[in-house]
Amino acid sequence: MEAFLISTGIVALAEMGDKTQLLSLVLAARFRKPWPIVWGILVATLANHALAGGLGTWVTSVVGPTVLRWGLGLSFLAMAAWMLVPDQLDDDDADVTPKFGVFGTTAIAFFLAEMGDKTQIATVMLAAEYQSWLWVVAGTTLGMMLANVPVVWFGERITRLVPLTWVHRLSAAVFVVLGLLVLFGSEAPQTHGKPQGAATEVVTPSEPASAASN
Numbered sequence: 252m253e254a255f256l257i258s259t260g261i262v263a264l265a266e267m268g269d270k271t272q273l274l275s276l277v278l279a280a281r282f283r284k285p286w287p288i289v290w291g292i293l294v295a296t297l298a299n300h301a302l303a304g305g306l307g308t309w310v311t312s313v314v315g316p317t318v319l320r321w322g323l324g325l326s327f328l329a330m331a332a333w334m335l336v337p338d339q340l341d342d343d344d345a346d347v348t349p350k351f352g353v354f355g356t357t358a359i360a361f362f363l364a365e366m367g368d369k370t371q372i373a374t375v376m377l378a379a380e381y382q383s384w385l386w387v388v389a390g391t392t393l394g395m396m397l398a399n400v401p402v403v404w405f406g407e408r409i410t411r412l413v414p415l416t417w418v419h420r421l422s423a424a425v426f427v428v429l430g431l432l433v434l435f436g437s438e439a440p441q442t443h444g445k446p447q448g449a450a451t452e453v454v455t456p457s458e459p460a461s462a463a464s465n
């Protein structure tokens with residue numbers, strides 16, 4: 252449950268002012284059909300974050316605990332710095348035409364825009380940190396919907412009510428805390444082999460009583 256709650260909160264904050272949220276604004280203004288857009292965002296997010304979560308889970312199986320700790324910790328700190336950089340929607344992302352209907356166009360455009368985005372990278376790191384694919388993907392997906400659905404329904408009025416600068420600073424602070432906790436907040440990873448210096452007990456058959464008496 253911790254993985255679910257933290258994933259939800261982090262991604263909801265990280266998505267505010269993100270390029271995929273800007274894409275939601277563009278889609279809502281262009282098509283004016285909220286429900287197909289919302290369902291398209293949900294399907295695209297589930298597909299994208301399922302892949303991202305799978306990658307994060309796979310990383311934990313091929314990387315040693317020490318490397319994983321430093322990699323995750325530094326990645327969280329780098330993400331904190333990235334959160335302070337304002338996002339802009341590329342012209343290619345904003346150029347959406349309803350070739351596949353509103354739902355299909357939304358799903359495809361949102362999936363492609365999410366590739367390499369902050370929230371996708373965060374999903375990879377969270378899945379690697381908590382090693383709980385289901386709860387992380389469920390949490391990040393919910394976080395995306397919490398940030399995007401109000402924008403689809405109410406447009407720029409939502410983004411104007413929210414102080415994005417402070418939201419980004421809060422997100423950065425959360426990533427800094429996570430990074431420091433990963434780096435310094437737990438015990439050193441245990442090796443997979445036996446502890447060094449451990450005595451190896453050798454069981455030898457007892458000597459016959461006759462030999463012991465000689």
